Amino acid sequence: MRLKRIDGKIVARKIIAKGIFLISIDLMEDFDNFAPGNFVMLNINDFENILSRPFSIYSADKRNIKLIIKTVGSVTNKLFKCSLPQDVSIVGPLGNAFPELKGNNLIVSGGIGIVPVFELTNRIDVEGFFAGFRTKEEIFLIEEIKKINNISSIYISTDDGSQYYRGFITEYLEDYLIRNREGDFNIYACGPLPFLKKLWEISRRFNISNIFGSFETYMACGFGVCLGCTLDTSKGYVKVCKDGPVFSLNDIFGE
Ligand SMILES: Cc1cc2nc3c(=O)[nH]c(=O)nc-3n(C[C@H](O)[C@H](O)[C@H](O)COP(=O)(O)OP(=O)(O)OC[C@H]3O[C@@H](n4cnc5c(N)ncnc54)[C@H](O)[C@@H]3O)c2cc1C
Ligand code: FES
Known part of the structure; x- marks a missing residue:
C-alpha cells in the first residue's frame, strides 16, 4: 500500500x-x-x-x-x-478493488456511489447497469455510461419519478431479477449502508452468492490506525479503509 x-x-x-x-x-x-x-x-x-x-x-x-x-x-x-x-x-x-468476474455482471449504484463503479464498466462485460438518483437534477455520468460498449442494458430510476423509472433502484433490480430468474448473476454495488443491506436481502431471495459492495463510511485516517471506519459484522470488526472498502456483502450482513 x-x-x-x-x-x-x-x-x-x-x-x-x-x-x-x-x-x-x-x-x-x-x-x-x-x-x-x-x-x-x-x-x-x-x-x-x-x-x-x-x-x-x-x-x-x-x-x-x-x-x-x-x-x-x-x-x-x-x-x-x-x-x-x-x-x-x-x-x-488506497483500499482494495472490486473483483473482475466473468459471467452475468450487474452493477447497481445509488447516488454518488456511481463513481467507484464507473471504471469497473471499462473492465468487465456488464449485463445490466442500474443507477438510482433521488431526483432528475441529481442525475450524472449517464451520458458517459451510455458511450461504453460492453454494457448490454442501462436502467435508471429517480426516487420521485421526475425522470426514468419511479422508485428505488433496488425495486427496479428486483423487477429485473423476477423477469430473468434463470440468470446466474454477480452483483457489484456502491451506495449508502441501508441500500447495500437491501441489495444483500434481494441477493438472498434470488440465490445470488457473488455480491460485492463498496462502503462509504466516515474515515479519519484512511490507513487503519484510527478505527473511525469500523463496521461490526457477524465475523467481527472490519476496517473499511484497510480491509475494504469493497467487501462481499455476505461477510458484512450474513450470519
Ligand atoms: C471509500 C470512500 C469513497 C468515497 N467516495 C466519494 C466520492 O467519490 N464522492 C463523494 O462525494 N463522496 C465520497 N465519499 C464520501 C466522502 O468521503 C464524504 O462525503 C466526505 O468525507 C465529507 O466531508 P465533509 O468535510 O464535506 O463533510 P463533514 O463536514 O465531515 O460532514 C458533514 C456531514 O456529513 C456526514 N458525513 C461525513 N462523511 C460521511 C460519510 N462517509 N457517510 C455518511 N455521512 C457522512 C457527517 O456526519 C456530517 O453530518 C467516499 C467515502 C468513502 C469512505
Ligand atoms: S479511517 Fe482510520 S482506521 Fe479506517
Missing part, C-alpha cells in the same frame, strides 16, 4: 449535477495505476480541516486525477467554492 503524499493543485472544476461537481487535480509526482474501488485521501491544506477526506477515483493518469464530489459538509463545500488553482495533497491509491 502506497502511503506517500503527493502534492497537487485543483486546476479545473465543473458542476455536473445539482450539488455534484468534478475536479481535476494536477499532481507533482506520478500517481500509481488504480483499480476500480480504490480511493484517495484528499487534504485541502487548511487549518480548519486538518483531517483528509476519502474520495473514489473517477479517472487518473500519471500526473492528473479526477474526482467527482457531492457537497455535504465543510471540506466538500470548500472544494466547491475555493478559488482555483487550489493547493491540495492526496494519498493513494
Whole structure:
C-alpha cells in the first residue's frame, strides 16, 4: 500500500449535477495505476480541516486525477467554492478493488456511489447497469455510461419519478431479477449502508452468492490506525479503509 503524499493543485472544476461537481487535480509526482474501488485521501491544506477526506477515483493518469464530489459538509463545500488553482495533497491509491468476474455482471449504484463503479464498466462485460438518483437534477455520468460498449442494458430510476423509472433502484433490480430468474448473476454495488443491506436481502431471495459492495463510511485516517471506519459484522470488526472498502456483502450482513 502506497502511503506517500503527493502534492497537487485543483486546476479545473465543473458542476455536473445539482450539488455534484468534478475536479481535476494536477499532481507533482506520478500517481500509481488504480483499480476500480480504490480511493484517495484528499487534504485541502487548511487549518480548519486538518483531517483528509476519502474520495473514489473517477479517472487518473500519471500526473492528473479526477474526482467527482457531492457537497455535504465543510471540506466538500470548500472544494466547491475555493478559488482555483487550489493547493491540495492526496494519498493513494488506497483500499482494495472490486473483483473482475466473468459471467452475468450487474452493477447497481445509488447516488454518488456511481463513481467507484464507473471504471469497473471499462473492465468487465456488464449485463445490466442500474443507477438510482433521488431526483432528475441529481442525475450524472449517464451520458458517459451510455458511450461504453460492453454494457448490454442501462436502467435508471429517480426516487420521485421526475425522470426514468419511479422508485428505488433496488425495486427496479428486483423487477429485473423476477423477469430473468434463470440468470446466474454477480452483483457489484456502491451506495449508502441501508441500500447495500437491501441489495444483500434481494441477493438472498434470488440465490445470488457473488455480491460485492463498496462502503462509504466516515474515515479519519484512511490507513487503519484510527478505527473511525469500523463496521461490526457477524465475523467481527472490519476496517473499511484497510480491509475494504469493497467487501462481499455476505461477510458484512450474513450470519
Ligand atoms: C471509500 C470512500 C469513497 C468515497 N467516495 C466519494 C466520492 O467519490 N464522492 C463523494 O462525494 N463522496 C465520497 N465519499 C464520501 C466522502 O468521503 C464524504 O462525503 C466526505 O468525507 C465529507 O466531508 P465533509 O468535510 O464535506 O463533510 P463533514 O463536514 O465531515 O460532514 C458533514 C456531514 O456529513 C456526514 N458525513 C461525513 N462523511 C460521511 C460519510 N462517509 N457517510 C455518511 N455521512 C457522512 C457527517 O456526519 C456530517 O453530518 C467516499 C467515502 C468513502 C469512505
Ligand atoms: S479511517 Fe482510520 S482506521 Fe479506517
